[in-house]
Amino acid sequence: MPGLAERLLYRVAKRWIAGYQLEDVVKAAHDANGRKLHVILNRLGEHTPDRGLIEEYTQEYLRLLDAINDQGVDGTISVKPSQLGLAVDPLLFKSNLEKILDRAEQRKRFVWLDMENSPYTEATLRAYTELLADHPGLGVCLQANLKRTQKDLQNLLTNGGKIRLVKGAYPEDLSIAYKKRSIIDSNYKRLMEMLFKAGDNFAIATHDTKLIEEAQRLSKENNKSFDFAMLKGIRDDLKEKLTSQGYQVTEYIPYGPEWYNYSKRRMRERKRNILLLVRSITG
Numbered sequence: 001m002p003g004l005a006e007r008l009l010y011r012v013a014k015r016w017i018a019g020y021q022l023e024d025v026v027k028a029a030h031d032a033n034g035r036k037l038h039v040i041l042n043r044l045g046e047h048t049p050d051r052g053l054i055e056e057y058t059q060e061y062l063r064l065l066d067a068i069n070d071q072g073v074d075g076t077i078s079v080k081p082s083q084l085g086l087a088v089d090p091l092l093f094k095s096n097l098e099k100i101l102d103r104a105e106q107r108k109r110f111v112w113l114d115m116e117n118s119p120y121t122e123a124t125l126r127a128y129t130e131l132l133a134d135h136p137g138l139g140v141c142l143q144a145n146l147k148r149t150q151k152d153l154q155n156l157l158t159n160g161g162k163i164r165l166v167k168g169a170y171p172e173d174l175s176i177a178y179k180k181r182s183i184i185d186s187n188y189k190r191l192m193e194m195l196f197k198a199g200d201n202f203a204i205a206t207h208d209t210k211l212i213e214e215a216q217r218l219s220k221e222n223n224k225s226f227d228f229a230m231l232k233g234i235r236d237d238l239k240e241k242l243t244s245q246g247y248q249v250t251e252y253i254p255y256g257p258e259w260y261n262y263s264k265r266r267m268r269e270r271k272r273n274i275l276l277l278v279r280s281i282t283g
């Protein structure tokens, strides 16, 4: 039985996550599909050195792929490299990812790689590049707050990489990352221009109205296949507006008992979310 603090926080976190179980995320996925949204499903959990747990996460993704196939969900999955073994051994990670990719290919589903904090960037991109030739249905997330990303994007675009562009959720050191919001935003814009010029089948993953408007403008000048991607529980109004305008919108829906770290990140992004927490405590 979770303690009082956990139960109160869960009351707030619930808007961002589907629940604890695989069945919860399938239900949330159907709900999102009913709102004309594609979905990206993610089993929470990261940075695990425990081989037993890594195997459980891998098996869970196989079950998730089966479930979305059998239950007619319009969606894909996204995995965190460090939950599949990257924190232990890059080869373990690659072999688990290959198992997932094989199943995803049988089920004709796309797989995304989440991008975690900077100690994992190089190894994630290396594995991505190595696997891409044999697995074209694999995409990777890139973070606009990292100084290296422009170069990474250039490289990936020449290899036909499929990119989900985000601002970046992890606190990083000034030596490798932009810290000022305005600089991160202008870098995002620059990277987005590169995607519309030289990429295809990419995702503009942000809730930032200005950047979304810029993407809409760029999409009129460049005939590219892309979607807008947003997190569960954030800017539902904007998701609805964009789908009604004919844009493809995808909702990223996480689930699992490891919801605490994920929710902390969402709290950090917006002070008003802390107020929600206080209100849920004070009733």
Ligand code: FDA
Pocket: 113, 114, 115, 116, 141, 143, 166, 167, 168, 169, 170, 205, 206, 207, 208, 209, 229, 230, 231, 234, 235, 251, 252, 265, 266, 267, 269, 270, 273
């Ligand atoms: P920004 O934070 O500037 O927010 C813009 C506006 O969106 C705000 O003004 C507010 O209206 C709304 N908003 C944003 N966050 C909110 C919140 N928590 N609650 C309420 N409103 C909020 N990161 C990463 O490092 N690796 C990854 O793999 C991914 N994957 C990923 C997938 C998808 C589909 C999305 C949308 C995001 C990610 N992220 C991510 C997270 C990303 O890096 C970033 O932390 C968040 O998207 C918040 O940044 P915005 O681009 O929305 O801009």
